[in-house]
Amino acid sequence: xxxxxxxxxxVLVSISSVFAQLPDPGFTIDxxxxxxxxxxxxxxxxxNGVTWGVVGKSxxxxxxxxxxxxxxxxxxxxxxxxxxxxxxxxxxDHSWKIEGALEALMHKIGMFDRKGALTTExxxxxxxxxxxxxxxxxxxxxxxxxxxHKVYGPESNDLALxxxxxxxxxxxxxxxxxxxxxxxxxxxxxxxxxxxxxVKDATAAAILPDINGYEAALVNFRMIASxxxxxxxxVKELKK
Amino acid sequence: xxxxxxxxxxVLVSISSVFAQLPDPGFTIDxxxxxxxxxxxxxxxxxNGVTWGVVGKSxxxxxxxxxxxxxxxxxxxxxxxxxxxxxxxxxxDHSWKIEGALEALMHKIGMFDRKGALTTExxxxxxxxxxxxxxxxxxxxxxxxxxxHKVYGPESNDLALxxxxxxxxxxxxxxxxxxxxxxxxxxxxxxxxxxxxxVKDATAAAILPDINGYEAALVNFRMIASxxxxxxxxVKELKK
Amino acid sequence: xxxxxxxxxxVLVSISSVFAQLPDPGFTIDxxxxxxxxxxxxxxxxxNGVTWGVVGKSxxxxxxxxxxxxxxxxxxxxxxxxxxxxxxxxxxDHSWKIEGALEALMHKIGMFDRKGALTTExxxxxxxxxxxxxxxxxxxxxxxxxxxHKVYGPESNDLALxxxxxxxxxxxxxxxxxxxxxxxxxxxxxxxxxxxxxVKDATAAAILPDINGYEAALVNFRMIASxxxxxxxxVKELKK
Amino acid sequence: xxxxxxxxxxVLVSISSVFAQLPDPGFTIDxxxxxxxxxxxxxxxxxNGVTWGVVGKSxxxxxxxxxxxxxxxxxxxxxxxxxxxxxxxxxxDHSWKIEGALEALMHKIGMFDRKGALTTExxxxxxxxxxxxxxxxxxxxxxxxxxxHKVYGPESNDLALxxxxxxxxxxxxxxxxxxxxxxxxxxxxxxxxxxxxxVKDATAAAILPDINGYEAALVNFRMIASxxxxxxxxVKELKK
Numbered sequence: 001x002x003x004x005x006x007x008x009x010x011v012l013v014s015i016s017s018v019f020a021q022l023p024d025p026g027f028t029i030d031x032x033x034x035x036x037x038x039x040x041x042x043x044x045x046x047x048n049g050v051t052w053g054v055v056g057k058s059x060x061x062x063x064x065x066x067x068x069x070x071x072x073x074x075x076x077x078x079x080x081x082x083x084x085x086x087x088x089x090x091x092x093d094h095s096w097k098i099e100g101a102l103e104a105l106m107h108k109i110g111m112f113d114r115k116g117a118l119t120t121e122x123x124x125x126x127x128x129x130x131x132x133x134x135x136x137x138x139x140x141x142x143x144x145x146x147x148x149h150k151v152y153g154p155e156s157n158d159l160a161l162x163x164x165x166x167x168x169x170x171x172x173x174x175x176x177x178x179x180x181x182x183x184x185x186x187x188x189x190x191x192x193x194x195x196x197x198x199v200k201d202a203t204a205a206a207i208l209p210d211i212n213g214y215e216a217a218l219v220n221f222r223m224i225a226s227x228x229x230x231x232x233x234x235v236k237e238l239k240k
Numbered sequence: 241x242x243x244x245x246x247x248x249x250x251v252l253v254s255i256s257s258v259f260a261q262l263p264d265p266g267f268t269i270d271x272x273x274x275x276x277x278x279x280x281x282x283x284x285x286x287x288n289g290v291t292w293g294v295v296g297k298s299x300x301x302x303x304x305x306x307x308x309x310x311x312x313x314x315x316x317x318x319x320x321x322x323x324x325x326x327x328x329x330x331x332x333d334h335s336w337k338i339e340g341a342l343e344a345l346m347h348k349i350g351m352f353d354r355k356g357a358l359t360t361e362x363x364x365x366x367x368x369x370x371x372x373x374x375x376x377x378x379x380x381x382x383x384x385x386x387x388x389h390k391v392y393g394p395e396s397n398d399l400a401l402x403x404x405x406x407x408x409x410x411x412x413x414x415x416x417x418x419x420x421x422x423x424x425x426x427x428x429x430x431x432x433x434x435x436x437x438x439v440k441d442a443t444a445a446a447i448l449p450d451i452n453g454y455e456a457a458l459v460n461f462r463m464i465a466s467x468x469x470x471x472x473x474x475v476k477e478l479k480k
Numbered sequence: 481x482x483x484x485x486x487x488x489x490x491v492l493v494s495i496s497s498v499f500a501q502l503p504d505p506g507f508t509i510d511x512x513x514x515x516x517x518x519x520x521x522x523x524x525x526x527x528n529g530v531t532w533g534v535v536g537k538s539x540x541x542x543x544x545x546x547x548x549x550x551x552x553x554x555x556x557x558x559x560x561x562x563x564x565x566x567x568x569x570x571x572x573d574h575s576w577k578i579e580g581a582l583e584a585l586m587h588k589i590g591m592f593d594r595k596g597a598l599t600t601e602x603x604x605x606x607x608x609x610x611x612x613x614x615x616x617x618x619x620x621x622x623x624x625x626x627x628x629h630k631v632y633g634p635e636s637n638d639l640a641l642x643x644x645x646x647x648x649x650x651x652x653x654x655x656x657x658x659x660x661x662x663x664x665x666x667x668x669x670x671x672x673x674x675x676x677x678x679v680k681d682a683t684a685a686a687i688l689p690d691i692n693g694y695e696a697a698l699v700n701f702r703m704i705a706s707x708x709x710x711x712x713x714x715v716k717e718l719k720k
Numbered sequence: 721x722x723x724x725x726x727x728x729x730x731v732l733v734s735i736s737s738v739f740a741q742l743p744d745p746g747f748t749i750d751x752x753x754x755x756x757x758x759x760x761x762x763x764x765x766x767x768n769g770v771t772w773g774v775v776g777k778s779x780x781x782x783x784x785x786x787x788x789x790x791x792x793x794x795x796x797x798x799x800x801x802x803x804x805x806x807x808x809x810x811x812x813d814h815s816w817k818i819e820g821a822l823e824a825l826m827h828k829i830g831m832f833d834r835k836g837a838l839t840t841e842x843x844x845x846x847x848x849x850x851x852x853x854x855x856x857x858x859x860x861x862x863x864x865x866x867x868x869h870k871v872y873g874p875e876s877n878d879l880a881l882x883x884x885x886x887x888x889x890x891x892x893x894x895x896x897x898x899x900x901x902x903x904x905x906x907x908x909x910x911x912x913x914x915x916x917x918x919v920k921d922a923t924a925a926a927i928l929p930d931i932n933g934y935e936a937a938l939v940n941f942r943m944i945a946s947x948x949x950x951x952x953x954x955v956k957e958l959k960k
Contacts, residue, residue, distance in 0.1 A: 164913020433644020
């Protein structure tokens with residue numbers, strides 16, 4: 001009995017240390033790899049956006065705006081495909097009968113609002129529009145803009161389909177915000193069988209007195225993704 | 241110009257305070273509400289399970305084992321449907337070519353392993369089996385066991401379908417582990433249009449030196465779900 | 481042995497006759513019921529559309545254009561929600577590396593082409609635009625236009641989510657074309673747990689020398705849906 | 721005006737002839753190609769199965785049982801991965817509140833019934849079991865049995881995930897029954913971005929007085945898949 005207990009203790013210690021040394025499967029960039037950017041839009045990244053009051057500090061600390069631009073820029077230079085998954089809300093989305101906490105808030109503050117899918121009235125420069133400095137990249141031929149996602153993840157848009165139809169099975173993920181849309185994209189792309197890495201400083205999140213969205217995201221990126229890069233690291237790999 | 245800055249400042253303050261008072265949409269339990277339990281299995285909840293070394297502290301602190309039992313018990317008493325979404329791995333899952341960090345670890349430590357889907361050899365009492373004290377509940381007629389999920393979320397099993405086919409649109413979610421399977425279930429059920437609440441002490445997670453899975457889950461439960469209950473609160477509501 | 485054979489024969493006959501009397505589960509319209517219309521666009525329904533040469537005969541025989549209008553009209557009168565799932569292709573869809581037969585054809589003939597998701601240039605009156613006579617209905621408040629589907633089914637758009645978020649669990653389905661987008665919508669909505677009926681003469685399909693898409697659709701509507709209506713029948717029910 | 725009409729007529733004729741010559745994108749078998757077999761179970765393929773009275777004629781005419789065996793056999797010889805997507809119903813599936821026509825029938829006649837997911841009691845030789853002659857192939861290491869699908873398609877099981885996790889993006893599809901599970905698998909795999917071909921005589925379907933499921937399937941295989949093979953043709957390709 002003593003022996004069994006001892007063995008068990010050793011097993012537990014060894015598992016605990018296995019866990020402490022959480023494996024890092026790694027991520028090799030190859031011709032089947034695309035970049036995915038979630039929500040590179042004013043409402044998250046511009047000081048005029050409706051969430052700047054809560055995400056601004058994290059965006060500034062991480063240097064998120066420049067880091068996302070760095071990814072767009074090297075992709076343009078190298079001809080790497082970038083898939084942008086935007087977030088738009090229309091009038092009919094405001095009549096949803098079922099809403100979680102942040103969904104209720106997003107609708108309340110008019111986040112990502114557009115007049116309609118078949119009109120561009122009022123879109124230019126709005127919170128739903130791209131950050132101005134990203135437009136020259138997003139309008140280029142290496143960038144594919146998918147249908148908008150409607151909650152946080154890509155379950156209801158064509159991101160996974162577009163990636164597959166273009167031959168991609170590996171994804172380098174970045175964008176806003178870290179623990180909501182970016183993380184839900186990471187999780188659902190993993191469930192769809194993609195090999196997913198995340199760029200941890202080309203994202204940011206809401207930080208509130210009791211809620212640190214960015215710290216939460218870092219935990220889950222580390223546990224779920226194949227690898228977590230910094231922008232500097234991924235650029236170095238992409239330049240090879 | 242000064243005026244604009246001032247207005248902007250007021251707007252930002254007001255948004256920040258809106259955020260600080262993150263809305264709580266609430267969750268009313270009715271006849272369309274079911275309970276969903278993820279992974280009530282030995283490998284998470286038994287001291288003999290392969291992850292006890294890292295989740296045991298959180299399971300103990302939250303009183304998770306008893307709290308999940310409390311949910312099973314009241315559901316049995318009241319005839320409330322419970323959907324259990326288990327986690328099993330077979331031999332062929334060990335030959336996956338694409339694995340994130342925790343997936344690699346789970347396969348390495350033989351977590352949730354079964355000999356096959358069409359054999360029960362070696363299952364009884366294994367890490368993949370139900371916690372012994374839950375069996376009398378799970379074997380009852382009010383409990384529906386779905387196909388196993390294969391990564392963390394229900395994207396690849398029949399949980400959403402079973403809920404819909406049985407007429408449920410609202411979910412009270414609990415089980416293991418908080419920031420992985422439970423949270424991925426929360427996120428994907430929300431993307432499928434379910435109204436989802438979470439029971440925050442009928443779950444637990446791995447806590448490691450630099451990684452607190454439970455804290456991460458609390459952040460995302462609060463931001464994404466319609467409401468976060470304690471076991472005591474939800475039981476009070478269910479008794480009404 | 482003779483007895484067993486005889487019993488078996490009786491069983492088989494009885495199963496065959498059960499099948500011959502394929503059950504009709506029926507479909508009761510209630511407050512959880514919405515109408516879904518696929519592809520009410522020029523390329524299918526206008527004599528100027530790119531597929532008229534092959535679908536025109538079926539559209540004309542079924543009186544499809546008027547029957548779809550009848551559904552839009554009564555929905556407008558009664559305030560019934562209609563979800564329109566359109567079909568658009570952008571420049572990037574023409575670089576797909578994987579295409580089935582009809583996908584290859586649709587891209588070849590420029591079907592449903594739009595200049596981009598964020599521009600309306602050239603859209604008005606194009607093959608991708610709504611049939612002109614439907615615009616006064618589609619622009620009304622009871623109609624919700626979802627993201628475009630990208631192959632045939634709603635797997636990659638927000639139709640199921642919008643239905644659920646608005647509280648609908650039952651669908652009356654019509655639109656174009658019967659055995660492709662309409663049928664793929666029927667199949668995937670059933671897989672998502674919706675109760676689905678189809679209006680068999682508010683749809684039509686390509687009829688070619690060796691391929692009768694409409695006949696194929698009728699077989700599968702009958703076997704898969706909960707009920708198959710004619711426009712006249714469904715209008716009678718909706719008027720109640 | 722006359723000129724426009726003439727041009728239009730020419731355009732229509734040319735489109736019609738494009739359609740008549742429906743493109744055949746073709747399907748090249750390579751190392752990313754797997755075979756998928758739906759429902760190779762007694763209830764469809766054995767004279768004792770509950771549907772033999774309606775599918776037996778089609779199964780016999782197509783030589784379906786032998787053709788599916790041919791696929792299993794060559795896959796075993798060549799080490800090609802085969803994914804089997806089975807169809808099982810448990811007690812709880814019989815309490816679904818929403819059922820289409822065939823779903824209602826399947827439950828009525830006890831098709832694919834099993835006592836439970838965690839018991840094999842009564843399974844051996846039942847309608848839900850594999851056709852006896854396939855067991856020696858299915859039990860081999862090159863065959864992966866997924867979770868059961870629950871309606872017709874793979875939306876609620878792990879087929880797509882298993883294919884992706886094992887590195888496959890191309891599928892050769894066969895099994896039962898042609899216009900229901902096989903076709904729903906074809907459609908949803910296409911929506912998930914797989915390149916799908918179908919083996920038209922390694923499948924069969926219910927043929928009733930007014931309903932020819934097999935003819936319907938042939939129409940949709942031809943229009944939706946990348947290529948339609950005969951067993952002989954695909955074996956020739958696989959032997960290369």
